[in-house]
Amino acid sequence: MATRYWMVSLPVQSSASTVWSQLQDAISKQSFDTPLYRFNVPNLRIGTLDSLLSLADDLLKSNLFVEGVTHKIRRQIDELEKSSGVDAGSLTVDGVPIDSYLTRFVWDEAKYPVMSPLKETIDSIQSFVSKVEDDLKVRVAEYNNVRSQLSAINRKQTGSLAVKDLSNLVKPEDIVSTEHLVTLLAVVSKYSQKDWLSSYETLTDYVVPRSSKKLHEDNEYALYTVTLFNRVADNFRIKAREKGFQVRDFECNSETQDSKNQELEKLAHDQESMRSSLLQWCYSSYGEVFSSWMHFCAVRVFTESILRYGLPPSFLACVLAPSQKSEKKVRSILERLCGPANSIHWKAEDEVGVMSGLAGEADTYPYVSFTINLV
Numbered sequence: 001m002a003t004r005y006w007m008v009s010l011p012v013q014s015s016a017s018t019v020w021s022q023l024q025d026a027i028s029k030q031s032f033d034t035p036l037y038r039f040n041v042p043n044l045r046i047g048t049l050d051s052l053l054s055l056a057d058d059l060l061k062s063n064l065f066v067e068g069v070t071h072k073i074r075r076q077i078d079e080l081e082k083s084s085g086v087d088a089g090s091l092t093v094d095g096v097p098i099d100s101y102l103t104r105f106v107w108d109e110a111k112y113p114v115m116s117p118l119k120e121t122i123d124s125i126q127s128f129v130s131k132v133e134d135d136l137k138v139r140v141a142e143y144n145n146v147r148s149q150l151s152a153i154n155r156k157q158t159g160s161l162a163v164k165d166l167s168n169l170v171k172p173e174d175i176v177s178t179e180h181l182v183t184l185l186a187v188v189s190k191y192s193q194k195d196w197l198s199s200y201e202t203l204t205d206y207v208v209p210r211s212s213k214k215l216h217e218d219n220e221y222a223l224y225t226v227t228l229f230n231r232v233a234d235n236f237r238i239k240a241r242e243k244g245f246q247v248r249d250f251e252c253n254s255e256t257q258d259s260k261n262q263e264l265e266k267l268a269h270d271q272e273s274m275r276s277s278l279l280q281w282c283y284s285s286y287g288e289v290f291s292s293w294m295h296f297c298a299v300r301v302f303t304e305s306i307l308r309y310g311l312p313p314s315f316l317a318c319v320l321a322p323s324q325k326s327e328k329k330v331r332s333i334l335e336r337l338c339g340p341a342n343s344i345h346w347k348a349e350d351e352v353g354v355m356s357g358l359a360g361e362a363d364t365y366p367y368v369s370f371t372i373n374l375v
Contacts, residue, residue: 001099002035002321003375006330007297009305009315009368010337016316019337023318026333031326037103039317041298042114044121046313052303055119059300062126066293067373069133073286074375076140080279093287098374103319105294112295121299125292132285139281143274150267153260161187161221166250167260169216169223176227181208183227184236185215187246190222196245200224203239204232297372304368315368331365338366 012019020038027036046052074091081087093101107114112121156165166185176183188196193214201207211227228236237247298317305315322330 001097001374003373004321005102005372005374006320006322007039007301007317007368007370007372008320008334009301009308009317010334011309011339011367012314012316013339016314019316020318022337023316023333026337027320027330030333031322031329034320034322034326034330035103037319039105039298039301039319040107041302041317042107042109043313044299044302045115045117046306046311047117047119051117051119052307055122055303056307058122059303062122063296063300063370066125066129066289066296069129069136070286070289070293071373071375072133073136073282073289076136077279077282077286080275080282083275089283091283091286091290093291098287098290101290102294102372102374105298107298108291108295118299118303122296125296129289129292132289136282136285139278143271143278146267146271146274150264150271153264153267161216161218161223162246165260166223166248170250174213174215174225180229181227182230182233183211183225184233185248185250186212186224186226186240187221187248188224189244190217190220192244193222195243196224199243200226200240200245203243204228204236206232207236297370300370301368308368319372334367334369335365 010019010023024036027034077091081089091098096104112124116124153165156163158164170185174183186196186200197212200212201209206229208227212224214222214224216223226236240247301317302313305317306313309315320330
């Protein structure tokens with residue numbers, strides 16, 4: 001599937017079918033590997049020249065917005081599929097692959113009546129796409145919130161002893177908890193264990209001698225217990241922190257652990273459910289926004305063709321997908337089919353800076369041309 005297309009229109013002097021035949025013949029002979037498709041633009045309501053000029057000023061900005069939302073949804077699909085370890089599925093509009101939808105475009109009269117003013121059609125497209133973008137932001141924010149909560153819990157499960165959940169490392173028999181005695185858990189740098197063992201008994205009064213026991217060790221830290229009187233626990237925490245030892249808050253409670261496990265399971269279930277729902281919405285919304293984008297391109301090529309070639313509308317719109325090595329050949333063919341008068345007139349004006357491309361692209365041509373990037 002090609003991912004980069006040119007949308008072009010050529011002026012028609014006699015009949016569009018004649019220009020189309022000439023274009024097909026030239027492409028087949030000089031650039032046979034270039035896919036070429038006719039793009040059917042209906043006779044839209046023109047309005048006044050002033051309204052067309054005013055509309056043209058907003059076309060590029062509006063196109064960037066619609067195209068941007070389309071790509072934003074596609075990137076979200078890629079991200080969601082990648083998180084589940086699969087490649088993104090094919091993108092479609094009502095079951096039609098997007099490249100086929102573009103190359104076999106048919107105007108949706110029911111959605112965008114051709115007799116509506118062009119500005120009304122553009123405003124309708126922008127309004128719809130803007131609502132989809134807002135909906136996307138809300139849905140993604142909700143999904144990311146759940147994902148962040150789950151990630152935070154998982155970090156506690158898999159991080160270092162300084163941050164991870166200690167429930168699975170500490171057994172009830174490791175903890176002393178009476179009216180007068182309490183067991184604290186200290187996280188000690190693995191390189192400071194000798195310092196801990198030689199000093200913990202003297203950090204405060206009323207520390208039970210030889211009560212410290214190592215429960216676990218990872219790449220950075222070791223986890224030790226220490227038993228002392230309740231009344232000096234707060235002071236011990238302060239003294240330990242001054243020595244570079246971290247006393248972790250811990251409650252040995254099976255109900256609390258069960259509650260954490262349930263919360264983890266619920267968040268994991270919610271994340272997968274929201275991922276699936278968001279993905280389904282993205283696929284559906286992408287098709288709708290892509291369709292709106294192609295209708296916008298139809299309005300754009302129609303408007304720019306009238307401003308370029310004049311009234312009444314008489315032009316041939318088509319879509320091409322030339323390879324990089326064929327671009328110069330195809331440009332030459334298109335310029336030749338514009339006719340010498342049109343080409344010379346355009347170049348003369350362009351040289352003195354009178355005209356500029358309405359398409360807003362770096363290069364300008366004696367015919368309407370802009371690029372459609374599907375990815």
